[in-house]
Amino acid sequence: MKKTTVEKAKEKPKFEEPRTRSRTFVIGCGKLGASIANDSSRRGFSVVVIDSDPDSFALLEENFSGDRFVADAADLYALKTRGLPAAKEVIITTGDDNLSLFLAKACARIYQIPYIFVRFDDPDMGLLLQRESNIRIIYPFQLSRDYLNKLREEAQGK
Amino acid sequence: MRKIVIAGGDSKAEYIINSFRKQKDTQLVVINPSKEVAERLKQACKIDVRHGEPWSRRALEDSDAFDADVFVALCDSDTDNFAACLMAKEILSPSKVICVVDNPNNVEFFEALGVPSVISSTYELGQKIMNEVSINELAKVVANVGTSLEFIEFRVLHEHAICDRFIKDIRFPSYASIAAIVRNGKAIIPNGNIEIKARDKLYIGTEPVNKKKVYDYLQSKRPLSALGAKIAAVGENVRTQRANRKKNEE
Incomplete structure (x- = not known):
């Protein structure tokens, strides 16, 4: 019977055993993504970084030991061939909330990746991922605001 | 509104x-x-x-x-x-x-x-091309309901075994069902007492995996003896009409 697109995308890549979920995928190699990738590499994680702009890899350190691939993150087939279905954790920092939403949902529902971390600018995006238990979200705007308020309280307390 | x-x-x-x-x-x-x-x-x-x-x-x-x-x-x-x-x-x-x-x-x-x-217009186009070329000129897929159900349009000819038979007398495969019949541009809701005629268009719902089997069933030809009998009956009918016409003219 002919396989559907989703079934084909779910197939594990041949070069990696389905049970070995050991790699950390960082999708989006901006300042935050590159920083996480560098840090994970230094700590000995097996890291794969994906970005559509090859120039973005300039943010990776010289001794970065992971893999780097140029790919359109909206193309799940391209991500599949890079081994995404066998990832242990995925960190999504694309800078485009709608693309990040799509990737987070696909990683959770299609590939069942156990740990998914996603950054959103718009706090309302969390509404759309309420039912996904394996996705954790950060909002830099809220983190900055909360930290700034904490600093103000500390300063005024002095 | x-x-x-x-x-x-x-x-x-x-x-x-x-x-x-x-x-x-x-x-x-x-x-x-x-x-x-x-x-x-x-x-x-x-x-x-x-x-x-x-x-x-x-x-x-x-x-x-x-x-x-x-x-x-x-x-x-x-x-x-x-x-x-x-x-x-x-x-x-x-x-x-x-x-x-x-x-x-x-x-x-x-x-x-x-x-x-x-x-997706490209997806629809791909499906349309696949459906148009998937069977042959007598049958084509006219609608897909998700990925689990398709409707086939099939044009009945004199030579087909289902032609000139009542639906109740046809042992239609259990994995397919006639949803509608179009005869002379008019839609007919099928029931057992409807007789399938040549040039009818049948709209048949089935799963995509069974499409080929359904087509093979529809395409099966009636025995030559039956076809011969039908041709003889049509010929007899034409002869009778001609004779009546001649009689009227005289």
């Missing part, structure tokens, strides 16, 4: 707005993320167009789009449409959400991720 929300899109949005604008039973709510396009649509279609990102909660809440019957996402980016449809489902709870995509691979991904109705 039905309410249709048109989110994003330029010329596609204009076409759809113009298709529904004059229908009195339809209220259109148009939201566009581009200020320039929103202004252009406003001028061209003489309709109120709200400038805002249709994937933003605030834009949807401010847009008078609550209780919409249909939400259509027509933005340029597939992922923008994906986010707009999910946000609309969450905030507006429309009866139907339609997402238009460029990348045909996204049709099944988006459906699997919670957008029930996804349209």
Whole structure:
């Protein structure tokens, strides 16, 4: 019977055993993504970084030991061939909330990746991922605001 | 009064707005993320167009789009449409959400991720080509219901075994069902007492995996003796008509 697109995308890549979920995928190699990738590499994680702009890899350190691939993150087939279905954790920092939403949902529902971390600018995006238990979200705007308020309280307390 | 929300899109949005604008039973709510396009649509279609990102909660809440019957996402980016449809489902709870995509691979991904109705012109074209060439000139797939059901159109000829037989007398395969018959342009709802005639068009629902088996069954020919009898009967009928005509003329 002919396989559907989703079934084909779910197939594990041949070069990696389905049970070995050991790699950390960082999708989006901006300042935050590159920083996480560098840090994970230094700590000995097996890291794969994906970005559509090859120039973005300039943010990776010289001794970065992971893999780097140029790919359109909206193309799940391209991500599949890079081994995404066998990832242990995925960190999504694309800078485009709608693309990040799509990737987070696909990683959770299609590939069942156990740990998914996603950054959103718009706090309302969390509404759309309420039912996904394996996705954790950060909002830099809220983190900055909360930290700034904490600093103000500390300063005024002095 | 039905309410249709048109989110994003330029010329596609204009076409759809113009298709529904004059229908009195339809209220259109148009939201566009581009200020320039929103202004252009406003001028061209003489309709109120709200400038805002249709994937933003605030834009949807401010847009008078609550209780919409249909939400259509027509933005340029597939992922923008994906986010707009999910946000609309969450905030507006429309009866139907339609997402238009460029990348045909996204049709099944988006459906699997919670957008029930996804349209890609390339995907539709591919399906159409596949359906047109999949069987032969007597039969073609005319509709797909998801991936589990297809409707085949089959043209009956004199030589087919099912021709000139009542539906109740045909041992039709259990994995297929005749949904409708079109005879001389008129639709007939099938029941056991309907006799299938040559030149009828049968619309048969079946699973895609059984399509070939159904076609083989429909295509099976009647025994030559039966066909001969039929030809003889038709010939006899023609002879009788001619004789009657001659008699009348005399």
